[in-house]
Amino acid sequence: MTVRIGVVGTGMIGQDHIRRITDVVTGAEVVAVTDVDIARAERVASGVGARALPTGQDVITDPLVDAVVVTSWGPTHAEYVLAAIAAGKHVFCEKPLATTAEDCLRIVEAEQAHGRRLVQVGFMRRYDQGYRAMKRVLDDGDLGAPLLMHCVHRNPTVPEAYHSEMATQDTAVHEIDTIRWLLADEIVSAQVLTPRRTTRRFEHLQDPQVMLFETASGVRADVEVFVNCQYGYDIQCETVGETGTVRLPDPADVWLRQSGRLSSGVLQDWKRRFAAAFDLEFVEWVAAVREGTLTGPGAWDGYAAAVVCDTTVEALHSGRAVEVRMKDRPAFYES
Template identity: 45%
Template sequence: MTRRGTLGVAVIGTGRMGADHVRRIHQVTSGARVTAVVDIDAERAKAVAATVDGCAAYTDPVAAMAAADVDAVLVASPGPAHEAALLAAFARDLPVLCEKPLTPDAASALRVMEAERRLGRRRVQVGFMRRYDAEYRKLKALLETGQLGRPLMLHHRHRNVAGPPGFTSDMLISDSVAHETDVTRWLLGQEITAVTVLRPRPSANAPDGLQDPQFVVFETDGGAIVDVEMFVNCGFGYQVQAEMVCERGTARIGDGHAMVTHMAARWGGTIAQDFTERFADAYDREIQAWVDATRHGEVTGPSVWDGYAAAAVCEAGVRALTEGSRVEVELVERPTLYG
């Protein structure tokens, strides 16, 4: 298709993630510029808009989308606001990159999927940025060669220094394990069919009432078993690691040993302290890929189906946590629009 000129992007939500995307598009991404920012906090929107020449600040997403210099939308607002923003973008036939979660639950994700199906073509890329991380991409490429044989087990570790204020036990799954949910489906090419959540005794570093850590087990329709250690108050750093166990070998990523130092009778390296540091390159590649595809009139990357599947798995995971039992994942039939 004909390549568009510079893409005018409206960023909805100017919190930590949204503001970082504004910076990224302005300073790192080629072929796009931020022409509008939206936030219910008018002063915060104005402050972020002031960092980009010619960028307008709005409090209403619909008004921003109607602006003549807006060609595409990046949704970085809280999850409960995503459905309304996506439907408004569909009404104007605007391409969207929507940060995860697509929506907070499977029912609303299904509504978004049905609305996109009525358009007859994909308009949304969901922001599961681990698919753009160099290490995960190497692991995916290795699996696809078949050298290791069929995958049998996958071990994930996901640790944060400390959880944000108001973080709940359910959110360990819906906000954090959601990443492992998607990357598991992507790496294996399989759907998750059941979830079990085991509850170790809570860490003394966790706020009162928070079930942290958690040990989550996925079963897949390809017969693989996957586990996730989710620990949001580990105290020492931000770590994301994965080890694939296959018939003829294993592969592990995320050890963070790019550089090891020896000095003062010690050896070691550094540990990232948050996700924006660990996955900075992945976010850069994700946004650039979205801009490039959009300028060619295409939509690539994680789809609304992927967002819906992740929501359904996370709902099953929250039930498994609450009920203390194995919970099967229920998915609708995959529409042909999503391959």
């Protein structure tokens, strides 16, 4: 059985997922798309033999659409996800699940009312082989209880529209989900340190930032976000347990010995760094949709990330540690 997918939003990430569903994921095909730019939707649709429909509602309610991918502008996510739940269809929503914690909560409640899990959020790091290996080590318990995490998230550069709050909302949000998932623990407070700024980019931007999170069980995680580090896209993560540590490897590249240096390339963008993770994310999501057994990051994870992001932005503004105020997790979302 092929899973017939409707895609709402055919911008860059939407097109990339359409290509992925078409060329990489077997057992799935894109049958309908839409976009605010309907001409773009039509171009993309014709490239993969899908239909371009006028609105997201049309795509979501189309009887030939089995499952929905939401890759539209962030502020529209909640509306489409809620519509998919109303239609009883699985929906994969790129981060953020919604732009406010309140809207995330509405989704959480709608999904519970529906009675089974339909929503997955695009936290693709859970599909990266390095992070998965780290999770296996932590779950095995060989390192004892986790005590600390050290994370680094660096980009070569960002455009001028990127503002200081996006260091949390667009960038560290991945670490926020990763920390919660790796530790199976909830974040309870956030603080943001604001070091001397790099002079290589915009005056308006606080870059780098150091975010400090505490979890319910007392683990302390620090996250360096430095989005104009110039030299490359670099993701690092080390978890310190009671008897040892586990650390992500650098991506493998050939080693050169030349001109007095031993060297290896650093990747320059997130697409290549997480290419295999994005592929696996959709392969596993399509399989889960087909079998009705979602296991990926869900609506509750989207809500929790939104609340922690709000708290972190508040911490950035206030300069102080801020407590995370989150609802209790319903039994429905116990894994």
